[in-house]
Amino acid sequence: MSGLNLLREELNKCVRCGTCRSVCPVVWIIGRETASARGKLALIQSYLNGEIGLSETYLKHIKECTLCGACKANCPNGVNTTGIISAARADSVEKLGVPIAASLVFKNLLNTGGLMAGALRIATRLQSLLFKDANVERGLLSRFALPVIGNNRLLPPLARTFFLELPEVREMAEGGATGSTRKTLRVAFYAGCGINYLMPEVGKASIEALKKAGVEVVVPSAQVCCGMPAYSMGDVKIAREMALKNIEAFEAGSYDYITTSCATCGWGLKNLFRKLLGDSPEMKSRVEAFASKVRDISELLVNELHYKAARKDNGPERVVTYHDPCHLGRNQGVRDEPREVIKMGDGVVLKEMKHPCSCCGLGGGLSISNYELSMEITKRKAESVRESGAEIVATACPGCMVQLRDGLHRYGVKAKVMHVVELL
Ligand code: SF4
Ligand code: SF4
Missing domain, CATH: 1.10.1060.10 (Alpha-helical ferredoxin)
Known part of the structure; x- marks a missing residue:
């Protein structure tokens, strides 16, 4: 106690x-x-x-x-x-203790390239046996009722090649980043599990945006899960091990900033690591050196790099609304920057929805422990998106994207879900 x-x-x-x-x-x-x-x-x-x-x-x-x-x-x-x-x-x-299945997943997420990646690679090949295409963008439905998942839940497909295994990303691992003059800023990209296993396209768009902003990008290959899922479920021991592994992975190189396109990971890297590891003075200074460099990608692009995309308005207009992830807006105070990034997108008109900062229903492990309750929370968000009339709902967290895609599909809202960097 x-x-x-x-x-x-x-x-x-x-x-x-x-x-x-x-x-x-x-x-x-x-x-x-x-x-x-x-x-x-x-x-x-x-x-x-x-x-x-x-x-x-x-x-x-x-x-x-x-x-x-x-x-x-x-x-x-x-x-x-x-x-x-x-x-x-x-x-x-x-x-x-932690439920056995969750404990197994968390332990294997300690090593991004290990057993978990192998199991997920097999699952990628088997997913068509268990799931069918939902005929909506980026979504699969189970062919029959499955434990935990049920049979009408829209799930994100596993990536064919995980982000950290993409050849162009491997080339950006520390040591592989050639031609550095150190005249430009050097930024390390933290992918997180959502981007790595489910949405490599968001990682690719993030790197593209960083390169356009003129920085050198490194993707440390030893990075692992940020520990937020384990921490939310109460597994502090595993979350602490994950935090330490990540700090070691990023200490291996020298960076001006560490950035992520996942709001939840960003909160973990900035705040949770301090809480989990800041006990001894030696660890405190290592965590501080790490956490003080962390920025959400929109914060980095707008506030530090002063990036302005060359916006083209000769194509069709795109009406976009924005969902504030709790871990970015409320918990990190980053609200204006993702909206600035959205407004840089070609032809974009930003139209605010009602309650943009109310929770999507995913967090705190609720979508696993009580899926129906989490979806009831998503319903309010889906209605706000519908009322906005937007054709795209943009956000800044792969977890929110998964929940929103499922919720919009369930409640019959046609809007497409995108990450803000995908609009650039
Ligand atoms: S807002 Fe809630 S937690 Fe805070 S003092 Fe009132 S009852 Fe207590
Ligand atoms: S779900 Fe309710 S109790 Fe839990 S953090 Fe949000 S406001 Fe607080």
Whole structure:
């Protein structure tokens, strides 16, 4: 209970005002008190006081959360609600362990080129046996009901060649980047699992944009999963190992910036690594040196590189709306920069949707632990996209892209989902 005990003081800051109820996407759907941060904090307090145990009901309530951070951002007393809920999850994992399947996946994601990549390579070949083309852009539907997945869920196809294995990307691994004059800035690209296994095209568009902005790009080959999925599920031990592996992978080269096109990974690299590894003074300075260089790709392009694309407006107009990923807008404060990138796209007219910063429903492992609830949250987002009339919904997180594609398909909204860098 040690991690949780440290949060007792934080729990005591909650004055039960209920402001967090009005902004919580889970409360909007299921209404009951335990869905809200206030309710969860009361439960965790009871658990710490020994009034309740690690029951199924307790675990269900602490999992009913996307960790979107809306409660934390709106709490008048500044309670670290998501920190408390994450600590409660970590405590339950410490006591009960991680489900075997999740543990296997997390352990293998520790090595991007290892068993996981091999298993996924086989899965890439087998996917047509289990799934059929959904006749919508970038989506597969299962041919029959599958455990966890169900049979009407739109899934992203696995990439034929993973991003980190593309020949042109391998050439950009540290040591392979030739002809560096060091007159230009040197930027290391962190792909993350979404881009590596599912959306290499987003990685390619990112590198293209960085090159157009005039920097030298390196893609360190020893990078692994950022650890955010493991951390969200409460597996702090694996998340810490992943953080350390990544720091070592990027310490092997010398970079002016480290950038990513995944909002969730970006939050992990900037903030989670500090939290997980900043205990000893030696580690603290290594993490600080790493984290201080991390920028979301739109932040880097707009604020540091002052990139301005040569926009062409002689083609058809494209009406684009933007979904703010929680981990970028609310949690990193990066809202204007992705919109600036969108506006650089040929023929683009940016049209804001209602509630652009409300959660898409994916986060906090909810789309795995309670898929139907996560999709109910996505419904509100899908309706906002429909009402905007946009033909493209752009965002800055591969995870949100997967959830939005599934949700738009489920609720019959025709808009195409793209990453902001794909508009350049
Ligand atoms: S808004 Fe903050 S203080 Fe108010 S109930 Fe929620 S967590 Fe407690
Ligand atoms: S993090 Fe989001 S989903 Fe979780 S309790 Fe807070 S507002 Fe609700």
